[in-house]
Amino acid sequence: MALDEQESRPPPVTIWRDAEDAAFILYTSGSTGAPKGVVHVIGGYMVHVAETMKEAFNVKVGDVTFCTADIGWITGHSYLVYGPLLNGCASILYEGKPDYPNASRLWEICDKYGAKVLYTAPTVIRSLKKQGDEWVKKTKRDSLEILGTVGEPIGESAWKWFHDIVGEGKLPVVDTWWQTETGGHVILSLPNVGETKPGRVGLPFYGCIPSILDPQTGKELDGPNVEGLLALKPPALPGMFRDIYKNHERYVKSYFQEIDGYYVSGDGARRDEDGQYYITGRVDDVINVSGHRIGTAEVENALARNIFVTEAAVVGIPSEIKGQELFAFCSLKEDIQFLKEKEELKSSTYTPEQLIIKDLMNTCAKEIGSFAKPTGGILLLQPGTGIPKTRSGKLVRRVLRKIAKGDYLTDFGDLSAVANPESIQSIIQAKKKADEAGK
Amino acid sequence: MLLPLGHFATLHRTSSFSSLLTKRKKHTKRIVLGRASSSTREEEGEEEVPASVLGPSRAKIHSSSVEKETIANMDPSERLKRYQEIYEYSIRHAGAFWSERAQKFSWENPEFFKRNEHNERENFDARKGDVNIEFFKGAKTNLAHNCLDRNIENGLGDEPAIIFESDKGFEQEKRCETLTYLQLKEKSDKLANHLIYVCDVKPGDVVVCYMPMIPELVVTMMACARIGAVHNVVFAGYSAEALAKRIVDSEAKVLVSAAMSYRGGKAIELFKIVAEAEKICEMQGHKIEERVCHFNLPGSESHTDWPKEKAEIFAAFKQRHGGNEMSPAWTDAPHGTIRPYYGLHLFKSSKLTLTSTHFFFFL
Numbered sequence: 036m037a038l039d040e041q042e043s044r045p046p047p048v049t050i051w052r053d054a055e056d057a058a059f060i061l062y063t064s065g066s067t068g069a070p071k072g073v074v075h076v077i078g079g080y081m082v083h084v085a086e087t088m089k090e091a092f093n094v095k096v097g098d099v100t101f102c103t104a105d106i107g108w109i110t111g112h113s114y115l116v117y118g119p120l121l122n123g124c125a126s127i128l129y130e131g132k133p134d135y136p137n138a139s140r141l142w143e144i145c146d147k148y149g150a151k152v153l154y155t156a157p158t159v160i161r162s163l164k165k166q167g168d169e170w171v172k173k174t175k176r177d178s179l180e181i182l183g184t185v186g187e188p189i190g191e192s193a194w195k196w197f198h199d200i201v202g203e204g205k206l207p208v209v210d211t212w213w214q215t216e217t218g219g220h221v222i223l224s225l226p227n228v229g230e231t232k233p234g235r236v237g238l239p240f241y242g243c244i245p246s247i248l249d250p251q252t253g254k255e256l257d258g259p260n261v262e263g264l265l266a267l268k269p270p271a272l273p274g275m276f277r278d279i280y281k282n283h284e285r286y287v288k289s290y291f292q293e294i295d296g297y298y299v300s301g302d303g304a305r306r307d308e309d310g311q312y313y314i315t316g317r318v319d320d321v322i323n324v325s326g327h328r329i330g331t332a333e334v335e336n337a338l339a340r341n342i343f344v345t346e347a348a349v350v351g352i353p354s355e356i357k358g359q360e361l362f363a364f365c366s367l368k369e370d371i372q373f374l375k376e377k378e379e380l381k382s383s384t385y386t387p388e389q390l391i392i393k394d395l396m397n398t399c400a401k402e403i404g405s406f407a408k409p410t411g412g413i414l415l416l417q418p419g420t421g422i423p424k425t426r427s428g429k430l431v432r433r434v435l436r437k438i439a440k441g442d443y444l445t446d447f448g449d450l451s452a453v454a455n456p457e458s459i460q461s462i463i464q465a466k467k468k469a470d471e472a473g474k
Numbered sequence: 475m476l477l478p479l480g481h482f483a484t485l486h487r488t489s490s491f492s493s494l495l496t497k498r499k500k501h502t503k504r505i506v507l508g509r510a511s512s513s514t515r516e517e518e519g520e521e522e523v524p525a526s527v528l529g530p531s532r533a534k535i536h537s538s539s540v541e542k543e544t545i546a547n548m549d550p551s552e553r554l555k556r557y558q559e560i561y562e563y564s565i566r567h568a569g570a571f572w573s574e575r576a577q578k579f580s581w582e583n584p585e586f587f588k589r590n591e592h593n594e595r596e597n598f599d600a601r602k603g604d605v606n607i608e609f610f611k612g613a614k615t616n617l618a619h620n621c622l623d624r625n626i627e628n629g630l631g632d633e634p635a636i637i638f639e640s641d642k643g644f645e646q647e648k649r650c651e652t653l654t655y656l657q658l659k660e661k662s663d664k665l666a667n668h669l670i671y672v673c674d675v676k677p678g679d680v681v682v683c684y685m686p687m688i689p690e691l692v693v694t695m696m697a698c699a700r701i702g703a704v705h706n707v708v709f710a711g712y713s714a715e716a717l718a719k720r721i722v723d724s725e726a727k728v729l730v731s732a733a734m735s736y737r738g739g740k741a742i743e744l745f746k747i748v749a750e751a752e753k754i755c756e757m758q759g760h761k762i763e764e765r766v767c768h769f770n771l772p773g774s775e776s777h778t779d780w781p782k783e784k785a786e787i788f789a790a791f792k793q794r795h796g797g798n799e800m801s802p803a804w805t806d807a808p809h810g811t812i813r814p815y816y817g818l819h820l821f822k823s824s825k826l827t828l829t830s831t832h833f834f835f836f837l
Contacts, residue, residue, distance in 0.1 A: 046663040047670055049619045050677050050702035051582040054610035058617055058699065060680065060706040062720050070716075072706070072724055077617055077699075079609035082576045093546035096625075097633060106691050107709025116692055120621035121579075125634035125652075130687045131641030132738040148637050181546075226546040228553045238557065241564035242571055270568035271596040273609040280724055287605045296599040404712045 054078020060280050061109055063215040064330030065289060066301070066320035072280030073215050080218050081121060083274025087220040087240055088118030091209050092152040092181050096123035099178070101150040103133060103141065103159060108327070109215040110185055113274075114154055118219075133159045138166040142174035142201070153201075154183035157193050158325040162356045164196045171200050181226055183209040186326025187358045188314045194233035212236045212314050214300060215328070216290070218274030221245065221267070222312050229309065236312050243272045246297060247306055250318065253294040258306075264318060265304035266297035320432065322351035322359050327406055331432075334361060334409065337402035343367055343391050348422045350436045352411045360411035362439035364462065365395060367418055388415055388472075411439065414466055421458040434459055438466055569593035572609060580624045582614035618699035622659040631656040638689045641736040653689055662696035665766070670701055673728045673764035677702030680726040684717055684748060686710045686735035690768045694730045710735050710742075714750035721751065722760045732768040 058077040062070040088094060100119045104110035106128075119126035127148055133141050133155075141163070145153055163170065182202050189197070189210060198208050208231060211223040222245055224237030231237070239245050247256045248264040256263055267275075275298070279286040293299045303315040317323060320331040331349040338347035344365045351359040374387035383390065392413045399407045416422070423431040434447050443463050450456050545553055545560075564571040573593045577584070587593075587610075596607040622635075635658045640649040653661070669675040681703050685691040691707070698705040706724045708717050710732075721729065729752075735742040745767070752762055 044664075044667045044671070046659075047666040047701055049616050049623070049700055051614040051616055052677065052702045054613045054615055055608055056702070057678070057704045059695075059704055060724055062706070062708070062723075069719065069723070072720075076609075078576070078613060078615055079572075079607075081579060081615065081617055081620060082572055082609075085579070086575050090544050090546075093544050096628075096630065099634075099637070105687060105709055105711075106685075106695075107707050107711070111687075112695075112707065116695055117617065117621065120625070120635060120655075123625045123628070123630050123633070123655075125637055127637045127639065128687055128689060128692065129639045130736060131639075135641065135738040144639055147639075225553075225557060227550055228545055228557045239561070241561055242568050244565055267598075269596050269598055270565060270594060271598070271607040271609075273572050273594070275607055277607055287600050291598055291605045292600050295601055298598055401713050402715045404709070404716055406711055 052077055055277070057277075059112065061112065061215055063109075064321060064328045064333055066330055067289075067332050068285075068330075070330070070333065071282070071285065071289075073276045074278040074280050075218050075274070076277050079273030079275070081117070083219040083272055084113045084118045085121035087223075087274075088114060088122055088124075090225060090240070091211060091220055091223050092154070092183060093226055094119070094122050094124050094152060097125070098122075098151045099125045099127065099149050100152040100154070101127040101129070101141075101145060101148070102152075102154040103129065104154070104156065104185070104326075109218070110154075110156075113219050114185075133163060134166065138163050138170035139174055142171055142176055145179055146175050146177075149178040151178060152181045152183060153179055154185065156186035156326040157184055157189040158186065158357055160184065160189070160193045160197050160201075161358075164193060164200075165356065168200050176201065176203075179206060181209055182206050183211060185211045185213070187323045188236075188316060189234060191233040198233075207231065210236045212302070212304075212312070214302075216276045216298075216300075217267075217272060218276065219272070221272065222314075229311065232311075234313060235307070236314055238311055240272070242270060244268050244270070245304070245312060247304060248294055248297065248299070250303075255297075259308040259310060260306070262305040262315065263303065264294070265300045265302045265312075265314070266294065267300070268297050271298075317351075322349075322361060324351075324354075324359055324361060324406060325357045329361065329403075329407055331361075333403060334363070334399060334407055337399050337407070338363055338365055338395055340402065341365075341395055341398045343369075343394065345418075346422060348430045348432070348435055349409060350432050350439050352436070352439045354411065357410075361407070361409040362411035363395070363409035363413045364416060364422055364435060364439075365413060366416045366420060366422060367391075370418055371415065391415060412469075414439075414462070414469055416462065416465055420461045420465065421455050422462070423453050423455055423458050425452045426454045435462075438462055441466070441470065443467070569595075569609075576610060576613075579615065579620050582616075583612075586610070586613040616699065616702075618659075618662065618696045621699070622655055622662070622696060625655050626659060636689050636692050641739065651689065653692075658689075658693065658696060661693045662700060665693055665697035666700045668766065669697055669703065669728065673766070675701060675703045675728055678704060679728070680704045680706050680724045681728045681730060682717075682721050682724065682726040683707045684710060684712075684729065684731045684744065684751075685768065686732055686737070686742075686744070688732060688768070688770065690732065694766075710744060714747045714754060717747065717751040718754035718758070721755050721762065722758055725760075727761075727763040728766070729762050729764075730766040730768075732770050734770050736770075 055076050055078065058075050058080055060072045060074055062072050065071050092100065094100060102110065102115040104115060106112060106115055115126055115128065127144060127150060129144055144150070179202070182197055184197065194208060198204060202208065207226040209224050209226055211220045213219060213221045220240050221243055222236045222239050224231045224235065229238060244267065246266045246268050247261045248254065248266050249256055250264050290298055301317055301319045301321060303318045305313045305315060307313065322329050322331060334349045335347045338344055345368050346366045348364040349361055352362045354360040371387050395413055396408045399409065423434055425431060431453055437445060437447065447459065545557055548556055570593065573587050577587050594609050597603055597605055632654050634652045635655045636653040638649065638651045669681065675681060681698050683691060683694050683705055685694065695705050695707070706720065706726060708720050729748065731744060731748045733745045735744050755762055
């Protein structure tokens with residue numbers, strides 16, 4: 036069939052689908068195994084996204100909104116494409132980077148098109164803040180009415196800069212907490228409802244009940260000033276995901292069976308004395324790098340496929356700009372010495388360690404994407420060192436996290452469940468040696 | 475610097491943009507759809523409101539009195555109280571609350587909401603049966619219709635829907651373009667036709683989209699929504715392996731992609747990644763049957779239109795190579811040798827089309 040025939044065809048017939056039929060799939064990282072295909076449905080998602088867009092950003096027909104997220108993530112789906120279009124808004128689609136060609140770009144775009152809403156991520160705010168206030172101050176930003184943030188908890192200093200410098204202290208900052216799985220906003224600071232504080236996400240959106248659960252007992256913690264796992268209990272939000280593509284069992288098991296009767300989000304949270312929520316970060320093996328969810332298992336599997344490596348462990352370490360960065364521990368298959376003896380490498384400007392690290396970085400970029408590179412560092416472990424694990428074979432990440440951060444002296448807590456506690460000291464030695472070599 | 479027109483006028487920069495803004499005033503009169511009276515699920519026998527719910531307010535709100543205004547437009551001193559009232563109503567009567575809000579959208583069977591049944595149902599507890607969530611089961615709707623047609627019916631046809639700002643920096647001409655609701659609908663309708671008639675996409679089929687931040691991605695999502703296809707957008711920063719994994723897992727037979735991605739002054743050759751992903755899929759026994767590609771190549775005039783010249787290129791290729799198959803070695807095409815051309819083409823991912831791409835890059 037000739038391709039240009041589409042031109043002369045009448046518009047396709049709109050296919051009316053059941054509200055519960057699938058609208059789209061979006062893959063997201065979990066703490067274990069392969070990425071999950073989160074399934075969203077047409078009707079509920081539509082209503083949820085349109086309503087949250089309208090309430091959170093107070094948009095009406097004809098408003099110009101600017102969401103800086105990539106459409107490849109749920110934020111782009113919900114608040115760059117569907118949310119604005121369902122509300123009759125004009126949505127700005129910006130192809131490039133927020134700091135290219137300079138750090139004024141985002142504000143210039145706001146001015147150029149008269150954006151009323153700017154919805155961006157803490158990692159973007161932090162990186163632009165670092166470049167100085169003058170980039171912001173030379174733009175007008177007078178069309179902006181609401182600033183929004185999403186992706187990870189926004190720290191106090193980034194919040195203040197966003198509020199005071201970008202918003203000149205006049206605009207409400209709408210912080211939002213939600214996930215690929217929830218489809219749209221769940222907890223947010225509705226503009227001017229209650230008092231906003233830096234770092235405080237806010238109140239639940241209509242129609243949902245966030246719960247704080249005790250991580251040990253799974254019991255719900257009532258009242259103010261409690262901290263624990265953030266979960267949702269019925270009623271459901273209409274935009275919530277309905278399934279994991281082709282894997283209903285995994286849907287039930289990984290989200291609803293951890294603590295029966297609740298959707299367990301994987302994030303930790305605190306409820307303060309005003310009944311408002313703070314997000315404390317991931318509680319599982321998922322790392323939030325620049326607002327992208329990266330499953331440690333995914334990166335570990337990628338690293339373990341590299342020919343130099345037998346096994347790998349990946350943890351998150353704090354990062355000023357990205358929020359968190361990946362740090363990898365890799366057990367080598369062979370002593371690094373064998374590479375030093377290779378003739379062709381003797382003339383190389385890189386040491387064998389550097390070559391292996393480069394190769395491992397490439398492996399991550401190739402298997403997953405450049406954003407999954409362990410930019411926080413890779414520690415190569417000589418064969419036989421081992422990585423601390425429990426008797427059931429689970430990596431002891433809390434210990435690895437401390438070592439990655441360079442925190443060797445603190446108490447590592449109860450190590451009775453660790454099958455190979457001697458590995459901890461060897462890893463610390465290796466880390467110290469690497470730190471020194473790094474200097 | 476106005477680019478190819480036809481009725482897909484490429485509107486440029488602020489001048490035409492502000493003209494759109496002034497035009498808006500004429501159109502903002504909203505035609506209220508004639509559906510509706512509010513539906514309240516009369517539920518007596520109130521459940522206990524959980525302790526975690528804040529606020530002292532116990533006022534019961536009937537849906538008819540639920541504000542149509544967003545809370546941000548209310549008197550500041552009232553906002554928290556109003557929020558609490560609406561919130562409490564929303565969690566006690568979730569089905570009614572969401573049905574009320576759903577009714578402003580277009581449904582094929584709006585009478586569904588008058589019957590008031592099965593608006594909302596969920597089970598989060600696997601011990602009590604299968605975990606599931608259901609809203610408005612039995613009501614029929616379409617996302618593209620609600621995003622586009624409904625707005626066009628309400629007079630927004632000539633209003634901007636997507637305002638595109640390109641990366642600027644690579645050799646490519648800077649492209650700023652506004653797609654109105656009508657233009658977005660027309661473009662997505664054309665692609666939808668292509669997906670139906672050429673790619674044989676049926677309702678419920680998965681279409682993978684591997685594209686950078688360009689308007690064609692929105693066009694693709696709308697086209698899928700229109701015909702009931704399920705889009706699976708894969709972030710264009712993912713590698714070939716990651717893309718292949720997502721294609722195979724979602725059992726997608728159709729892939730929509732772009733040739734390049736521009737970010738921060740750098741150009742990434744997405745077409746290479748796509749070709750590699752396709753090979754990986756094939757090694758795993760999964761064949762992508764149809765491929766659609768947006769040729770946003772560097773060094774050429776920006777132009778977006780769904781396929782037009784494809785047939786010509788195809789014919790030119792055949793003429794030159796007599797339809798001979800060449801090895802699909804396009805992954806190594808140096809982009810410096812590209813014939814200046816910029817357009818949006820659709821092609822079938824048969825061997826022939828791979829070679830046509832090959833031809834295209836080396837011409």
